[in-house]
Amino acid sequence: MKTIRYYAPLRGIVKKESEATELGSVKDVLRYVEKAYGKEASVCAKSALIVINDVSIGLSQGAKTPLRDGDVIGFLPVCGGG
Amino acid sequence: MxxxxxxxxxxxxxxxxxxxxxxxxxxxxxxxxxxxxxxxxxxxxxxxxxxxxxxxxxxxxxxxxPRSQWQKPVVDTKICSACGICVTWCRAEALRISLPSFHGDIHVFAELYEPNKCVSCGLCEENCPVGAIHLSEVRA
Amino acid sequence: MRTPVYAIIDLNTRTSERYEIEESMYRKYIGGKMLGARLLYDLTPAGIDPLGPDAVVIINTSPANGTGAPCSSRFNMTFKNVLTGGIASSNCGGQFGVLMKRAGYDGIILRGQSDMPCVISIVDKQITITDAGELWGKDTEETQQAFPKIYGKLVIGPAGEHLVRYAAAVSGERVAGRCGAGAVLGAKKIKAIVAYGTQRPQIHNKKKFAKYVSKWVKFLRNHPMTGEALPNYGSAGLVSKANATNALPTHNFKYGHFKDANAVSGETLADTRLLRNSSCISCPIRCERRVSVDGKDVKGPEYETCGFFGPNIDCISMESLLRLNYQCDLLGLDTISLASTLAFAMELKENGVADFDVSFGNSENLTEIVERIAVREGKYSDLANGSKWLSEKYGGKEYAMHSKGLELASYEPRSSVGMGLGYATSNRGGCHLNGGYLALLESVGVLSMNALSTSAKPAFTAFFQNALEAISASGFCLFSAQSFVPAILFKLGPHHRVTRAVGKIATHLGFGVRALLWMLPILRFNTVYLFPHAETLRLITGLPFYTGSFVRLGERGYNMERLYNFREGLTGKDDSLPDRLTKTPQDANNPKTVVRLDQMLPVYYKIRAWDETGAPRKRTLRKLGIKA
CATH class of the missing domain: 3.30.70.20 (Alpha-Beta Plaits)
Known part of the structure; x- marks a missing residue:
């Protein structure tokens, strides 16, 4: 079992903080978000910083990155600072 | 002078x-x-x-x-950039930058928070870099 | 044209005299850290003790301060760096700079030492020095409350009084944190400097300036970074971004990722402890955090503080973080150098080398220990000297995480090698900002250049070091430069193929940026999408600042600082990083996760037109108009 964690602002759109899933890859989760929560949620999820166990998918295989049991996929708001 | x-x-x-x-x-x-x-x-x-x-x-x-006839500053929120210069001039502490209405709210403006403290000196109007403040008559 | 007017204040005789900045010096160095570096070089001989009677402290402003332009509150302190022996420039967003200008001075130059603790008052061009009396010993909050609210104030706390090497100076609730700004004032026994007056700022073209300010404010408010991310999460929002790219220093920079980083992230802060956001004067970005500590509404932590009182010491207590941040403000301490020194001390204990009662994962006793460091009590006086000094006394140089003596910031450069080059070449020591802040383009921003590739990093580092230097010296906060990353990339997100493509192109654009640095004079235009600071400076001063000449201005300042460093005996050998970062891969399975300074430095020196030892060539200085 894997977990999807939602942060602001996506959290406000899907109206939950997290949920369990059995999906196998980032791509599958993105498809799921669109189907279950609509276009706005999908756009927000796609433009978020997507992390698996708090590490960016950009450091693995992007959207093709597989999800293994126990993994937590998170959608973080994009930002920066000093 | x-x-x-x-x-x-x-x-x-x-x-x-x-x-x-x-x-x-x-x-x-x-x-x-x-x-x-x-x-x-x-x-x-x-x-x-x-x-x-x-x-x-x-x-x-x-x-x-009489105090009731003193003019008070009016802020044009379309122009005000919340730079706070007016607040730094206001000894009476009548002006402040409005409080954000939600986390991360940046649409805040100078506001006459304590109108009774305002002494109508006009330093806010004079020093506003974008001309967003004007003193005017207070309608009863 | 009105040129800057400074005052030289002699603390031995308690007198002052007017000092006018000559026009050509003003045109070349403008103000802030650049003019500060020039003056420090000219007004002091080589080899003085930063805390001694011959030390000079310059506190100065820039043409933009007090004009109401966006992000224009920042004033500067220039002095001989207590931690490195080279140049120090510490920047602060508090009210002091604006009020000192109103008092009639663009800068003050402090000489000598007062024999009794004193307060300097700058009011309507008159400077008086009086005894500090009971203020000496008080924390920064109590000290500031002793003066009228509308006065501008710059004060030190107990840490500065006790010459803690990384003591800070405080103005309002903002801090001139680094390099020992508080210690140099403490060494002169200056408890507080206050300023008040009614002089108005000089603006060359008032009407156009007002219009441009409105335009720039609108641009900042509509940009996803400056108009959403920063006000929402503050710089603290970076914790999760750095962690996501393995650039979050953990366990004294042993690792770059911390599994419980969420406990002290900007998102968690916003969700659980944030009262609201706030700002320095004149700032539409409003990234300051307001939190509640013991029922009091106080300033919250910046990113570096979150990282260093969190993952870097393996701590997960948000409560401790907020409390320690406030405590550092009261005592007048640099959170970065303090927390990094504590991490080093923790590793010394872990390795059985020395025991200062601090250990990884334990934040319970830190409040008490920080109090002791601030007053140099007993063995904690050692900790007050910083990690470089500690490593020279006890050993552990490979993991004393500083460069030139100034502790590195909270970006793990083995996952952001351009930042590593920046740390090593930063003039004031291991600083991410003076180092060019390439971390924004390699790891924590929306755009990602390949973090491990080295080819383009020297050119990018030089370019951004120059640009940030010019922005700082003009009086602007560096966050106002974050909007140069196109808004569209934020809407697409970091994983979109367009964003990734831009990142890929940038990774190989070293040639292009190098050419850009050559072609600067051609860039005779200004755009709000790149450096609005240049146009704003042009409208305020009437001087011809355009994108190209603005960056060139920064190049001059950068070289001036380096010249000072070399006069004080620093060399290219000091452009270094601890072995942990250059010899030990962050990822044991990937030998590329080290900072290849050996590869990047020679290229960087060439781009900067310095010789192979890293010394600015005479030809380069001449071309930039710097008299050695």
């Missing part, structure tokens, strides 16, 4: 307490003195003085004006 306090002053301290640039000093019950380097000719002392002891920059006697 700096304002001037005449010998009619009885040291009631009203002007010193309200001077927006802390330019008036003295010993209570004795004649107070305006620092001519600091005075910005805002006219607050003249409007407040109950004894008619203040001369303006041209030497004319200032008329006391």
């Amino acid at each position: 700096p304002y001037f306090i005449t010998g009619d002053c009885n040291g009631c301290t009203a002007c010193a307490k309200q001077c927006p640039v802390l330019a008036i000093d003295g010993t209570p019950k004795e004649r107070y003195v305006i620092n001519i380097r600091r005075c910005v000719s805002c006219g607050v002392c003249g409007r407040i003085c109950p004894k008619g002891a203040v001369l303006d920059g041209h030497g004319s006697l200032c008329r006391s004006v």
Whole structure:
């Protein structure tokens, strides 16, 4: 079992903080978000910083990155600072 | 041109307490003195003085004006960039930057938070870099 | 044109005299840290003790301060760096700079030492020095409350009084934190400097300036970074971004990722402890955090503080973080150098080398220990000297995480090698900002250049070091430069193929940026999409600042700082990083996760037109108009 964690602002759109899933890859989760929560949620999820166990998918295989049991996929708001 | 306090002053301290640039000093019950380097000719002392002891920059006697007739700053929120310069000039602490209405709210503006504290000095209007503040009559 | 007017204040005789900045010096160095570096070089001989009677401290402003332009509150302190022996410039967003200008001075130059603790008052161009009396010993909050609210204030706390080497100076609730700014004031026994006056700022073209300010404010408010991310999460929002790219220093920079980083992230802060956001004067970005500590509404932590009182010491307590941040403000301490020194001390204990009662994962006793460091009590006086000094006394140089003596910031450069080059070449020591802040383009921003590739990093580092230097010296906060990353990339997100493509192109654009640095004079235009600071400076001063000449201005300042460093005996050998970062891969399975300074430095020196030892060539200085 894997977990999807939602942060602001996506959290406000899907109206939950997290949920369990059995999906196998980032791509599958993105498809799921669109189907279950609509276009706005999908756009927000796609433009978020997507992390698996708090590490960016950009450091693995992007959207093709597989999800293994126990993994937590998170959608973080994009930002920066000093 | 700096304002001037005449010998009619009885040291009631009203002007010193309200001077927006802390330019008036003295010993209570004795004649107070305006620092001519600091005075910005805002006219607050003249409007407040109950004894008619203040001369303006041209030497004319200032008329006391009741508080209810003092003009107050109006902020045009379309222009105001919340730079806070007006707040740094306001000794009376009548102005503040409005509080954000939600986390991360950046649409805040200068606002006349405590209108009763405002002494109508006009320093906010004078120093606003974008011309967003204007003193106007307060409708009853 | 009105040129800057400074005052030289002699603390031995308690007198002052007017010092006018000559026009050509003003045109070349403008103000802030650049003019500060020039003056420090000219007014002091080589080899003085930063805390001694011959030390000079310059506190100065820039043309933009007090004009109400966006992000224009920042004033500067220039002095001989207590931690490195080279140049120090510490920047602060508090009210002091604006009020000092109103008092009639663009800068003050402090000489000598007062024999009794004193307060310097700058009011309507008159400077008086009086005894500090009971203020000496008080914390920064109590000290500031002793003066009228509308006065501008710059004060030190107990840490500065006790010459803690990384003591800070505080103005309002903002801090001139780094390099020992508080210690140099403490060494002169200056408890507080206050300023008040009514002089208005000089603006060359008032009407156009007002219009441009409105335009720039609108641009900042509509940009996803400056108008959403920063006000929402503050710089603290970076914790999760750095963690996501393995650039979050953990366990004294042993690792770059911390599994419980969420406990002290900007998102968690916003969700659980944030009262609201706030700002320095004149800032539409409003990234300051307001939090509640013991029922009091106080300033919250910046990113570096979150990282260093969190993952870098393996701590997960948000409560401790907020409390320690506030405590550092009260005592007047640099949170970065303090927390990094504590991490080093923790590793010394872990390795059985020395025991200062601090250990990884334990934040319970830190409040008490920080109090002791601030007053140099007993063995904690050692900790007050910083990690470089500690490593020279006890050993552990490979993991004393500083460069030139100034502790590195909270970006793990083995996952952001351009930042590593920046740390090593930063003039004031291991600083991410003076180092060019490439971390924004390699790891924590929306755009990602390949973090491990080295080819383009020297050119990018030089370019951004120059640009940030010019922005700082003009009086602006560096966050106002974050909007140069196009808004569209934020809407697409970091994983979108367009964003990734831009990142890929940038990774190989070293040639292009190098050419750009050559072609600067051609860039005779200004755009709000790149450096609005240049146009704003042009409208304020009437001087011809355009994108190209603005960056060139920064190049001059950068070289001036380096010249000072070399006069004080620093060399290219000091452009270094601890072995942990250059010899030990962050990822044991990937030998590329080290900072290849050996590869990047020679290229960087060439781009900067310095010789192979890293010294600015005479030809380069001449071209930039710097008299050695």
